[in-house]
Amino acid sequence: MRGGSVAVVGGSIAGCAFASAAARAGAEQVVVYERTRGRMADRGVGLCVHDDWAAELTAAGTLPAGVPTHRLTRRRWVVRDAAEPAGKPFWEQPFPFHSYHWGLLWSGLREATPASVVYRQGVTVAGVTGGGAGAEVALAPADGGAGAAERHDLVVGADGYRSVVRDAVCPGSRPHYAGYVCWRGNFDARLLERLGADVWPSDAVTTVCFPGGSCVVYRIPGPDGTRVNWVLYAVPPRGTLRLDDPTSFPPGHLTAELATGLAELLDREFPPRTGPA
Incomplete structure (x- = not known):
């Protein structure tokens, strides 16, 4: 656009x-409203960008x-198999992407x-x-006074799953719990070296599949060396979780019941050489 004021x-x-x-x-003017004070927390999780899209964003100056x-x-897609400790591959496809560390990309x-x-x-x-030719951004009382x-x-709304901008565009629209949870974490890639390159190839995204869910595993750059990012989708054990509103558990707030359920899932569904150490 040429001229005008843009709020993000x-x-x-x-x-x-x-x-x-x-x-x-x-x-003419661009204003970003970010509710976090100070430096945003390093979330330490990964994300992937297609090579062609990354090249396009870099050429446009958007991706530094x-x-x-x-x-x-x-x-790679694998499943547990008694005859193959590292898991049985059942599909492989090209994946021309680069992975990023959330904190390093944001910085x-x-x-x-x-x-x-x-x-x-x-x-x-x-x-x-x-209303009319534009829109008004209302600030919370603590950040500018009532009204x-x-x-x-x-x-432009870039404010996540609790977006106030989405609510303005689609009043009353609310996410609904789909019945499963997403576990995520990351660890030092050197911990995988003893398993061998055939189990977790460095150039591959490996997806472990099991009834009712899957786990995606891939390497990302980290502040102190390469790390492994993992994201696991699964139904939690019955009675261990109730979500009436979209939410997440920050590190350190996991219940013992959920942790036990995750450990049992890994022992039961993951190939032995891809399960917990």
């Missing part, structure tokens, strides 16, 4: 990327050069945000209302 609600990866793109496209990546070329995007972008931290957006609002020509 949420200053994480998507928010920083869009703010940079809007500024480079000619917006120099952000550490790990190259991936294929995706790179934040540092590459044009100086003209106003990045306001510690500011919570309470709601967004449209404080700022008007922009365009408001």
